Amino acid sequence: MFDVISNGDVLLLLDSTWYADIWPSVELAKKRGASSVSVIYDLIPITHSKFCDDTLVEVFKNYFKISLDYVDKYIAISHTVQKDLESFMVSNFGDIINGKQFDYFLLGSDFDAKEKTTTNRQDLTSCFKTASTYLIVSTVEPRKNHEYLLDVFDTLWGKGIKVNLCIVGRIGWKVEEIVARIQSHPQLGKQLFLFSDVDDGDLTYCYQNAKMLVFPSIVEGFGLPIVESLNYGLPVLASNTPIHREVGSDNIGYFDLDNTTSLVDKIIHIEETGVPEECQVATNYKWKTWQESSLMLLNKIK
Secondary structure (H helix, E strand, C coil), X not given: CHHHCCCCCEEEECCXXXXXXCHHHHHHHHHCCCEEEEXXXXXXXXXXXXXXCXXXXXXXXXXXXXXXXXXXXXXXXXXXXXXXXXHHHHHHHHHHHCCCEEEECCXXXXXXXXXXXXXXXXXXXXXXXXXXXXXXXXXXXXXXXXXXXXXXXXXXXXXXXXXXXXXXXXXXXXXXXXXXXXXXXXXXXXCEEEECCCCHHHHHHHHHHCCEEEECCCCCCCXXXXXXXXXXXXXXXXXXCHHHHHHHHXXXXXXXXXXXXXXXXXXXXXXXXXXXXXXXXXXXXXXCCHHHHHHHHHXXXX
């Protein structure tokens, strides 16, 4: 492999290599004249360590310390992550990072939203037929904040508001309590639905038939379901965080995570008067394709 590497080449560290012993290989590449670029997805194990395994937190921190000897440029998947990364590196390593470069690119979304999709799963289709269905797409893990969302919908159901909550995503880690709450919930299978085994066609059906995407995540590196939803013309309500503001801009609505009333009131208003104009998706909305995303990354590497 290293015989084909020559002066001026770039070694792109694209995968999440925190646990892998990559540095001897990177060192060999650099000895042959290559530069090294590391793609950074988020700083969650550092900035929000309570959501991660203790081992990951230590390995992740150590990655950046070792990377200073090998990485020439860090490219984040959003401007928000880039700023967080630079702040972390300055505060932890000071002048050692002098000469390092920082930049960002944006992820893509290629879903074809024009063709209506059907699915043979009656358990899935039934939850979109009985009431307005609000969708969340994400792994079930603490930072995704499903607990907040359940509190919101418990309040709505307690007020007699006829709405459904559809949770789509595999079961993650540190979620025993929230999974138990879902599985024992009196509304499960009635107004509350959990699907952890959907394929791409099923997910498309969800995007095309939901009333809105609700995305209460506490922290993200990007927030891909936001642009996926918008590509389908599905309105979005997301937590008011810097990354959601970057990705969603003026195309979506925002709610406050400090209290559930913020989202409760917005959903009641939507059910009474319809989706507000500021949340409706423009017919000409278009996000970057994955090809455009790749070209943006390539240009930032150059």
